[in-house]
Amino acid sequence: MRSRIIMSMLTGTILLAGAVFGGGTAQASASASTAASASASMAASAEVPAEFGTDWHDPLTAAPPVTRPDARSCQVTLAEARFRDFTPYRGSYTPPDGCGDRWSKVVLRLDGKVKGRQFDRLGYLHVGGVEVFRTSTPEPSPDGIEWSVEKDVTRYSDTFRSAQGVEMLIGNVVDDTYTGVIDVKVTLTFYEGKPAAAPDRVLTLADGPDGTTLTTPRNSERVVAEVYATGSGGGCEEYWYLAVPAAAPYSCHADNGPYREVQVEVDGRLAGIATPFPTVWTGGWSNPFLWYVIPGPRAFDIKPIEYDLTPFAGVLDDGRPHRVEVSVVGVPAGQSGWSTPVNVLVWQDPGKTVVGGKLVTHEADELTDSTAYTPGTEHRVDTRGGHRLTVAGYLDTSHGRVRTTVTRTLANTSTHRWTDGETVDGLDARWTDDESVTVDARGSARTTRTHRTYTINGTTTVGADDRLRTVLTLGDRADAVTTRNGRRTWWSRLDDTYTGEATFTVNVPRDQRHAVGTTSERYRLYGSQGCHDRRLTTVQGALTEDRGGC
Numbered sequence: 208m209r210s211r212i213i214m215s216m217l218t219g220t221i222l223l224a225g226a227v228f229g230g231g232t233a234q235a236s237a238s239a240s241t242a243a244s245a246s247a248s249m250a251a252s253a254e255v256p257a258e259f260g261t262d263w264h265d266p267l268t269a270a271p272p273v274t275r276p277d278a279r280s281c282q283v284t285l286a287e288a289r290f291r292d293f294t295p296y297r298g299s300y301t302p303p304d305g306c307g308d309r310w311s312k313v314v315l316r317l318d319g320k321v322k323g324r325q326f327d328r329l330g331y332l333h334v335g336g337v338e339v340f341r342t343s344t345p346e347p348s349p350d351g352i353e354w355s356v357e358k359d360v361t362r363y364s365d366t367f368r369s370a371q372g373v374e375m376l377i378g379n380v381v382d383d384t385y386t387g388v389i390d391v392k393v394t395l396t397f398y399e400g401k402p403a404a405a406p407d408r409v410l411t412l413a414d415g416p417d418g419t420t421l422t423t424p425r426n427s428e429r430v431v432a433e434v435y436a437t438g439s440g441g442g443c444e445e446y447w448y449l450a451v452p453a454a455a456p457y458s459c460h461a462d463n464g465p466y467r468e469v470q471v472e473v474d475g476r477l478a479g480i481a482t483p484f485p486t487v488w489t490g491g492w493s494n495p496f497l498w499y500v501i502p503g504p505r506a507f508d509i510k511p512i513e514y515d516l517t518p519f520a521g522v523l524d525d526g527r528p529h530r531v532e533v534s535v536v537g538v539p540a541g542q543s544g545w546s547t548p549v550n551v552l553v554w555q556d557p558g559k560t561v562v563g564g565k566l567v568t569h570e571a572d573e574l575t576d577s578t579a580y581t582p583g584t585e586h587r588v589d590t591r592g593g594h595r596l597t598v599a600g601y602l603d604t605s606h607g608r609v610r611t612t613v614t615r616t617l618a619n620t621s622t623h624r625w626t627d628g629e630t631v632d633g634l635d636a637r638w639t640d641d642e643s644v645t646v647d648a649r650g651s652a653r654t655t656r657t658h659r660t661y662t663i664n665g666t667t668t669v670g671a672d673d674r675l676r677t678v679l680t681l682g683d684r685a686d687a688v689t690t691r692n693g694r695r696t697w698w699s700r701l702d703d704t705y706t707g708e709a710t711f712t713v714n715v716p717r718d719q720r721h722a723v724g725t726t727s728e729r730y731r732l733y734g735s736q737g738c739h740d741r742r743l744t745t746v747q748g749a750l751t752e753d754r755g756g757c
Contacts, residue, residue, distance in 0.1 A: 269741040306399050697734070
């Protein structure tokens with residue numbers, strides 16, 4: 208296969224490569240809702256074209272909409288902007304007038320539109336320096352598309368209680384070829400009612416002479432860091448899960464292969480580990496026809512990784528700044544491509560001004576990362592990696608001594624096969640991220656266990672006739688259960704599965720691609736708070752199925 212130029216969707220940089228994977232960037236979140244929700248059970252009827260044309264259905268996902276209370280509400284516009292370059296929108300936020308300053312829920316909504324030709328782009332929204340939303344955009348049709356995303360942002364209520372600066376950027380490039388200007392409006396809707404159990408403080412890291420630092424209130428009794436980690440911004444880290452050792456003949460190399468892990472350190476000591484979600488953006492796998500209507504899981508509302516740092520609260524509560532740093536294991540030295548903005552959520556003890564405590568357990572197993580390359584007519588890289596961390600600490604709070612133990616166990620297995628020239632390129636990968644958090648107070652123990660599983664299974668093939676065909680299945684699954692003294696008090700089960708198959712002719716003008724494709728998503732969420740089950744199917748960009756019900 209002759210080399211092809213792959214445009215990085217997020218930066219506009221150009222990579223010259225033979226890879227059939229690559230390209231764009233976009234993703235969705237557990238609480239995102241794109242376009243209007245369908246009724247509980249409905250079959251969509253649409254005239255299916257023989258191939259993709261100049262227009263298709265507006266983007267949507269099968270994820271549930273954000274639930275809204277039946278209560279008085281107030282709305283504030285955070286941002287209105289038309290992004291055509293890398294100039295951020297800057298504005299100001301003023302708290303709503305007439306809904307108080309303690310809310311039962313706060314919902315963010317983005318409405319966007321774009322037309323013409325454009326790549327998918329990555330964007331962020333900061334309020335008072337706090338990242339409240341990270342997103343990526345769909346690629347437009349020549350005739351234009353509109354989409355929307357909703358997110359529950361109640362956890363940032365502390366930030367919303369005072370006037371703040373606002374910064375938003377969806378970096379874009381507009382020229383004679385890529386004509387799509389990204390037009391967005393973002394609002395916040397505040398609902399009155401019984402105040403939600405939101406964090407008392409939302410903090411960001413400060414830049415210090417020795418790195419980024421955090422100073423928490425001295426009576427902090429729960430501390431959670433969230434990291435909006437995305438492998439993006441151009442280069443091979445946009446599709447890090449395909450990296451191979453230097454000895455293998457492939458477009459993207461990393462010394463130790465594709466294993467990635469996002470780590471948080473406090474004062475140089477490992478405090479949290481997590482598996483990054485393997486985002487497939489909406490130009491990904493060199494086949495935008497897979498994503499024009501239904502994006503991959505999490506593409507429009509990028510979910511942050513959460514780390515319970517409460518075992519370190521006894522260290523952090525001394526009133527001094529502490530060095531907090533985030534790193535991504537496996538990224539080649541000096542290579543960019545990851546963004547890791549951090550928020551820190553803090554709950555304070557209302558009965559004490561100073562809470563003392565201590566870190567009592569810190570057990571970090573050795574990280575395992577084995578990558579084996581097997582040459583041949585079909586090249587193959589097998590990867591096995593994993594890590595385990597247990598930390599525990601206690602706090603002497605106004606309601607007694609509270610001990611928190613956090614254990615996290617990560618594992619990754621993958622098999623990557625490809626032929627010379629990468630005319631056949633396939634990946635079968637699985638990641639697990641198991642977490643257990645136990646809070647023991649006055650003889651009563653509450654434990655929450657979460658088992659997360661992410662999967663990619665797909666192959667892209669380029670034939671002698673320059674027809675590129677991709678078959679792909681993505682999975683985002685999570686099982687969680689909370690017990691108190693051994694009795695189950697809450698549970699949930701998520702299964703978000705995307706499947707797609709699309710074919711088009713490469714190395715020809717857009718109107719000669721003769722593209723066809725079928726994509727579907729089924730999003731199932733069951734648990735103590737009810738259920739949601741919705742399935743979408745598209746054929747050549749027409750919505751042919753939209754069914755829901757439990």
